[in-house]
Amino acid sequence: MTKVKICGLKTPEHVETAVKCGADFVGFVFAPSKREISIEEANLLAQYIPEVVKTVGVFVNEEPERIQEIASKVPLDYIQYHGDETNELIQKIGLPSIKAFSIRKVEDVKRAATFDVDYYLFDSPGTDFRGGSGQTFDWNLLEEVNIPRKKVMIAGGLRADNVAAAVTLISPAAVDVSSGVEVNSKKDHTLIEAFIKAAKGAIS
Numbered sequence: 001m002t003k004v005k006i007c008g009l010k011t012p013e014h015v016e017t018a019v020k021c022g023a024d025f026v027g028f029v030f031a032p033s034k035r036e037i038s039i040e041e042a043n044l045l046a047q048y049i050p051e052v053v054k055t056v057g058v059f060v061n062e063e064p065e066r067i068q069e070i071a072s073k074v075p076l077d078y079i080q081y082h083g084d085e086t087n088e089l090i091q092k093i094g095l096p097s098i099k100a101f102s103i104r105k106v107e108d109v110k111r112a113a114t115f116d117v118d119y120y121l122f123d124s125p126g127t128d129f130r131g132g133s134g135q136t137f138d139w140n141l142l143e144e145v146n147i148p149r150k151k152v153m154i155a156g157g158l159r160a161d162n163v164a165a166a167v168t169l170i171s172p173a174a175v176d177v178s179s180g181v182e183v184n185s186k187k188d189h190t191l192i193e194a195f196i197k198a199a200k201g202a203i204s
Contacts (some may be wrong), residue, residue, distance in 0.1 A: 002167045002176035004199045005056065005153065006181065006192060008035030014187040015048045018045065021196045024174065026053055030070055031060035031082065034185060035178065042074045056080050056098065064093050071095055080121065087115045096152065103137040109145045120147050121176060124156030136162070139169055160194035164202035175199050 006018040007027030018026055026049055028042040029035040036199070037045075046055055054077040059067055061083035071079060080098040081090060090097050097117040101108055104126040112120045122145075124137045136157035154166055155176035163175055181191040 001200050002172060002202065004196050005174055005176040006187075006196075007056070007058065007155075007176055008033070008178040008180075009045065009187060010035060010037055010041070011187070012045060012048050014189070014192065015045050017187075017192050018196075019049060019053055021193045022055060022200060023053060023192075023196060025056050025078070025176075027056040027058055027080065027176070027178070028074070028076075029058045031058055039070055039073050042070075046074050054078060058082055061085065063169070064089065065094055067095070071195075080120065081117075082123075087117075090115070102154070103141055103156075106141050106144045109141050113146050119151050119153050120145075120172065121171040122156055123154075123176075139166060142170055158195070160169045160191065160198045163195060163199045167199060167202035 003024035005025035005027055006023045007025055008029050009015050009018060013028045015026060028037055049055055055074060056078045057070055057076040058080045067079055078096045078098050080100060082100040090099065098119040098121050099117045100114050100121040100123050101112045103109060103122050104125055122142060123197045149171045152172040153174045153176055154170055154172045158166060158175055158177045159180040164176060177195055181187055181195050
């Protein structure tokens with residue numbers, strides 16, 4: 001069954017909804033974004049997350065020392081690198097890792113194979129910020145990726161009405177959503193539940 005990551009959570013109520021409905025990963029954004037939160041806020045939210053649900057911190061070109069500090073204080077299970085981080089930097093930091101790749105063309109997909117991370121997150125190019133554009137990319141480009149599907153995560157424009165198609169076509173380890181479960185830029189309980197049901201009910 002495909003796993004689900006709900007990203008950009010900012011309130012205990014929405015974290016509890018994600019956990020109750022079966023989310024496998026909960027993402028906190030520590031980079032410039034309308035979903036950015038502080039260490040203190042993330043630490044509070046983490047108290048509502050059982051051990052079976054993994055916490056993910058999203059960073060964009062952050063200093064290694066800052067990443068290490070936040071990872072230990074929240075704490076975080078995975079670091080999501082959503083900027084221009086190199087494979088060398090990720091290995092130096094040495095924490096469980098998710099590397100995001102903005103996909104425009106097949107070369108972007110092939111570049112992912114030069115990294116050694118726990119998960120490869122294929123996403124749409126951002127607009128004002130990295131990621132979070134609410135737009136899909138051409139999923140067929142992933143036919144060119146030489147990475148085990150058990151390490152592939154998909155993001156970008158996913159919603160309850162299209163996530164099953166993505167799962168069926170790509171068979172990813174996990175799908176990642178943020179704006180697709182929002183109304184007026186705020187998380188919505190009903191949309192979170194519908195997305196998780198659709199993703200986990202799909203046949204990959």
